[in-house]
Amino acid sequence: MGSGGEPVGRDTVTPRVVVVGGGLAGVAAALDAARWGADVTLLERKHRLGGLTWSFSRHGLVFDNGHHVFLRCCTAYRSFLDDLEVSDRVVLQRPLDIPVLAPGGRRCRIRSASLPAPLHLAPALVRYAHLGVAERARLGLALVALQRLDLADPALDRVTFAAFLARHGQRRETIARLWDIITVATCNLPAGQVSLALAAKVFRTGLLDAADAADVGWSTVPLGDLHDRPAQAALDRHGVDVRFGATVEAVEPATAGGVGGAGGAGTPAWTVATPDGTIRADAVVLAVPAPVATRIAPPGSLPDLDGLGWSPIVNIHLVLDRRVTELEMFAAVDSPVQFAFDRTAASGLATSGLPGGQVLTLSLSAADDLVGQPSAELVATHLEALRTLVPAATGAELVDAVVVRERQATFRGAPGSADYRLPPDAGPPGLLVAGAWCATGWPATMEGAVRSGIAASSAVRDHCGLPVTSSRPASSPLTPTTWTVPA
Ligand SMILES: Cc1cc2nc3c(=O)[nH]c(=O)nc-3n(C[C@H](O)[C@H](O)[C@H](O)COP(=O)(O)OP(=O)(O)OC[C@H]3O[C@@H](n4cnc5c(N)ncnc54)[C@H](O)[C@@H]3O)c2cc1C
Structure with a gap:
């Protein structure tokens, strides 16, 4: 048994896992790891959870x-x-319905129709009054081309979405009045700057592959009441030790060597340095922004990620x-x-x-x-x-x-950004990374953050060689909302 481990069965011990960062990625990783049986400590430098949502x-x-x-x-x-x-x-809307206003009272809406994907968008695009008839007719060229893309093709991350749209008949005005509405909101960059890979992921997964995929949801309460306090309660329910004001300065291999049982003989153990002392762990998840991960990991163990921007x-x-x-x-x-x-x-x-x-x-x-x-x-x-x-x-x-x-x-999802987005196990064994910036395929979103946290927790579990001991509850139906669009 290692420093943090306690026996949980004849052949297994409870691995001790430290999660650094209490954003959505860190909370998701900590909850998942606690659920499969790890002894989890979460260290957050601020005095709240939720990271960039506050x-x-x-x-x-x-x-x-x-x-x-x-x-x-x-x-x-x-x-x-x-x-x-x-x-x-x-x-959560059903169906997708976004009123689009222009100066002088011009307005129309992007509303999905009761048709199978991708036809559900056709009536809204045909009636999209912010574009001329010829521009609307050309929208289909780009939509068909988007559907034909192989999202796994690395070449998609070498060009901008605007270059692709231009190749498929979309004019500058069409990009500004339609494509950028979605691209800017979801990728935080306009089509002229965003990687085709990220934009294609959004349009395919969000709009084209399923008729209800793009229904928009949001919180009816402040984010602190959606993420921060509920996350503290959930982590508490799962026995996670949450420490606030705990800025991690460095994560280093423990000199004493491996933690027997958790990862097997020779598995390195880690020490996590905070202003209040060090904590030893069998595995560490760095759920922090990319440059912070590189800075607190052992020198040279993660690439320089500043180029992500x-x-x-x-x-x-x-x-x-x-x-x-x-x-x-x-x-x-x-x-x-x-x-x-x-x-x-x-x-x-x-x-x-x-x-x-x-x-x-x-x-x-x-x-x-x-x-x-x-x-x-x-x-x-x-x-x-x-x-x-x-x-x-x-x-x-x-x-x-x-x-x-x-x-x-x-992160800046420009062409080439995929080079900086790491898988959870990109570092040395037992030192995982998580965060919306990681290689999830998604733009920098809450979805990407949660996915990365769960992926890191799975990588820890694999590293420790432990079986899954619990399962995630299924997603519950969400409250629908209706829209009122004044005439
Ligand atoms: C204004 C705004 C609007 C957005 N709108 C949307 C939206 O509409 N939809 C959507 O899906 N996404 C949106 N996003 C993006 C989304 O909020 C983020 O992608 C997501 O919250 C990132 O979560 P994360 O856990 O990866 O990182 P972060 O939230 O950055 O969490 C990292 C955590 O690590 C902590 N930390 C850093 N260094 C240390 C250290 N040394 N020691 C200990 N702790 C440390 C930080 O304090 C932080 O809590 C928006 C973001 C912003 C800012």
Whole structure:
């Protein structure tokens, strides 16, 4: 038996696993490892869980760092919500229905029809009023070409999505008014910059392979009530030792050598250095951003991942003195506004001193040009733009505005990014990596984070040579929502 191991059967011991990082990847890894029988400690440098998904209070209202959505095809994330016992705190559309507004009152919607995939999108695209008839007719060329791609072909990560679209008859205007609505929101880069591999994954898995895959879901409560506190409770239920304020400075091979029983003779054990001392483990999962993983792993054990780069997201929360739209969510074209979400109920505005008001969150992805702008400028520009999209906003007064800049919101999914996305077992035996940046095939999403965490936990289990001792619960049905689109 090794340092942390205790006998759990004649031939096995309980492996001691340390997970570094309490984002969604770390929480998913810790829960999964605890479920199959590991003795798990989770070390998080902050004093909350949820990583890049977090909430804060201001003047009695609660805002998220950024509005987060998921799709029905995000099966790992939805199961994760089940694990956290919070599936009743999200809504999930049926069918997909995104109103798309343009200045001057022009609007249409991307709505899926009751037809088998991929025909379910055809009626919406034929009627897509933000494109001319000829452009709409050419959409089919790119959709058919997308369906023919082999997603496993590494060549897809060598070109941009825009280059592919141009090859298949899509003009610049078509890309800006249709393709970029999805690409920017899901990959955090426009078609002109994103790798074809990532965009193709989104369009195939999210839109083309199943008729209900792209139904959009989101939280009805602040992210802190969806991820942070429920994750703490779930980890507690599974006996995971969660330590906050525990910044890991280094992970090193233990000088004492192998941990007998867990990984077998000769398996290296690890020491994890924190400001409060060292912890010894049979396996360590580094569920931290890519550059942090390289920095705290033993020198040379992981490649230099700085080349992956970052793509920022800016969110502007506008508190208005009255309701200006009944739409729960909309996208915009020909406007600096990209997506807007009604967060009135989640923010607590209805029960505050401004019961008739509205909180609209403007989510601005691929925000390289915005992230350095002063808040007052961002608010003024986007409020003005909102007023051209939603005329009722013209008479509304701005009661408060909050700008949240996430400079390192997601990895930069440019061509070549796949070279930096590692599988969980890319490091030395027993030192695993997890995070949305890992090689899941998904863009930087909550789904990718959860998948990577579970993959890392499976790799630990394999490393320790232990059988699975429990199974994940099935995903529960989620609450449907309906849309109101004013005429
Ligand atoms: C504004 C914004 C909007 C987004 N919108 C969406 C969306 O709509 N849909 C979607 O699916 N995704 C969205 N994302 C992306 C999604 O939030 C992330 O992909 C996902 O949360 C990443 O999880 P992670 O666990 O991989 O990493 P992180 O959340 O970065 O977690 C890493 C954790 O490690 C901790 N840590 C770092 N260093 C150390 C150390 N040395 N010791 C201990 N702990 C350490 C950090 O504090 C953090 O808690 C958005 C992201 C942002 C920022």
